[in-house]
Amino acid sequence: xxxxxxxxxxxxxxxxxxxxxxxxxxxxxxxxxxxxxxxxxxxxxxxxxxxxxxxxxxxxxxxxxxxxxxxxxxxxxxxxxxxxxxxxxxxxxxxxxxxxxxxxxxxxxxxxxxxxxxxxxxxxxxxxxxxxxxxxxxxxxxxxxxxxxxxxxxxxxxxxxxxxxxxxxxxxxxxxxxxxxxxxxxxxxxxxxxxxxxxxxxxxxxxxxxxxxxxxxxxxxxxxxxxxxxxxxxxxxxxxxxxxxxxxxxxxxxxxxxxxxxxxxxxxxxxxxxxxxxxxxxxxxxxxxxxxxxxxxxxxxxxxxxxxxxxxxxxxxxxxxxxxxxxxxxxxxxxxxxxxxxxxxxxxxxxxxxxxxxxxxxxxxxxxxxxxxxxxxxxxxxxxxxxxxxxxxxxxxxxxxxxxxxxxxxxxxxxxxxxxxxxxxxxxxxxxxxxxxx
Numbered sequence: 001x002x003x004x005x006x007x008x009x010x011x012x013x014x015x016x017x018x019x020x021x022x023x024x025x026x027x028x029x030x031x032x033x034x035x036x037x038x039x040x041x042x043x044x045x046x047x048x049x050x051x052x053x054x055x056x057x058x059x060x061x062x063x064x065x066x067x068x069x070x071x072x073x074x075x076x077x078x079x080x081x082x083x084x085x086x087x088x089x090x091x092x093x094x095x096x097x098x099x100x101x102x103x104x105x106x107x108x109x110x111x112x113x114x115x116x117x118x119x120x121x122x123x124x125x126x127x128x129x130x131x132x133x134x135x136x137x138x139x140x141x142x143x144x145x146x147x148x149x150x151x152x153x154x155x156x157x158x159x160x161x162x163x164x165x166x167x168x169x170x171x172x173x174x175x176x177x178x179x180x181x182x183x184x185x186x187x188x189x190x191x192x193x194x195x196x197x198x199x200x201x202x203x204x205x206x207x208x209x210x211x212x213x214x215x216x217x218x219x220x221x222x223x224x225x226x227x228x229x230x231x232x233x234x235x236x237x238x239x240x241x242x243x244x245x246x247x248x249x250x251x252x253x254x255x256x257x258x259x260x261x262x263x264x265x266x267x268x269x270x271x272x273x274x275x276x277x278x279x280x281x282x283x284x285x286x287x288x289x290x291x292x293x294x295x296x297x298x299x300x301x302x303x304x305x306x307x308x309x310x311x312x313x314x315x316x317x318x319x320x321x322x323x324x325x326x327x328x329x330x331x332x333x334x335x336x337x338x339x340x341x342x343x344x345x346x347x348x349x350x351x352x353x354x355x356x357x358x359x360x361x362x363x364x365x366x367x368x369x370x371x372x373x374x375x376x377x378x379x380x381x382x383x384x385x386x387x388x389x390x391x392x393x394x395x396x397x398x399x400x401x402x403x404x405x406x407x408x409x410x411x412x413x414x415x416x417x418x419x420x421x422x423x424x425x426x427x428x429x430x431x432x433x434x435x436x437x438x
Contacts, residue, residue: 114399216261
């Protein structure tokens with residue numbers, strides 16, 4: 001029954017994606033982030049839905065004549081350079097060619113989709129719609145995981161959808177942390193009380209799901225995100241009390257064995273899992289030093305023969321760090337480009353938060369910049385202990401920031417060109433008529 005319903009929905013939406021390419025972007029993003037087909041048990045589960053939607057979206061672009069121009073900004077430029085770097089490192093990769101090129105194909109398609117997404121983010125409402133899709137996609141698992149934690153009194157771990165990048169409890173927790181500030185952004189933008197309170201409830205359950213994942217890295221990410229959220233708030237006393245109460249309440253709800261596991265953070269020298277991570281990081285760094293320009297290539301740290309080059313008999317498996325995974329696989333030049341993506345995104349958040357306060361029509365961009373800063377910090381801190389270097393959700397957030405900055409900068413330029421009187425009238429019109437696209 002689930003299969004039939006899902007196929008019926010997809011068959012209804014695919015023609016719309018062909019008619020309106022941005023609908024295809026939203027549908028492709030939903031499939032990529034939420035992986036709803038992984039929740040099925042029939043024939044629909046194994047179908048390449050993302051590829052089908054992407055192909056239909058490309059057809060729609062041809063029919064609709066979109067996009068009309070390439071969206072040049074720091075994020076898209078670095079994505080193009082990153083695509084070239086990934087291709088070069090794959091050509092000389094040390095791992096099995098079949099495995100290496102399969103991973104290259106997956107990442108390359110992902111980056112192509114991001115570039116198309118960037119080109120189609122032509123107005124505020126498209127940015128807002130994409131953020132909604134991002135929040136709904138991960139928020140589903142946050143709400144479900146939070147409810148599961150409540151029902152089981154926190155005695156069992158929360159896991160993500162099978163056969164996806166966020167299947168692991170640690171990966172899911174980090175993903176939910178990144179989505180939490182975006183939920184708050186939508187709450188700040190919502191006009192209907194039912195939507196605002198619905199998002200508040202979703203945020204509470206998602207917070208509980210993060211804690212219920214039993215992820216120690218996510219706990220550190222939660223602490224960092226809470227501090228940044230507090231720093232970005234206007235009413236620091238009130239927000240500090242609310243944030244502190246929410247986090248403390250979620251932690252107090254968990255059973256004693258959860259607390260015992262979290263306490264191992266301070267005694268990581270005695271914890272086998274933490275010690276293994278240090279060994280894996282060391283091996284990955286050695287692989288980067290062995291071939292500093294190109295690294296070991298995709299899946300290098302996972303390959304026995306490759307690891308034996310620098311650490312005979314050492315563990316050949318997931319690196320458990322975004323930093324060391326990328327460095328060991330791609331080398332130092334590509335690592336710098338990869339880090340540059342985050343730097344560019346963070347600079348855009350700073351510029352968005354500094355938009356003129358006398359522009360209520362740009363409040364959405366300021367608030368997006370503030371909340372995106374929290375998401376970025378959550379990803380960087382949690383990702384230090386996870387293999388999420390090639391996570392499309394995070395890269396999509398950076399693309400959104402580049403698009404939002406371009407739209408906000410364009411609106412400011414229109415105001416300056418139009419002059420004070422004409423600009424004030426345009427601002428009142430944009431504020432009073434939310435249906436007008438900026």
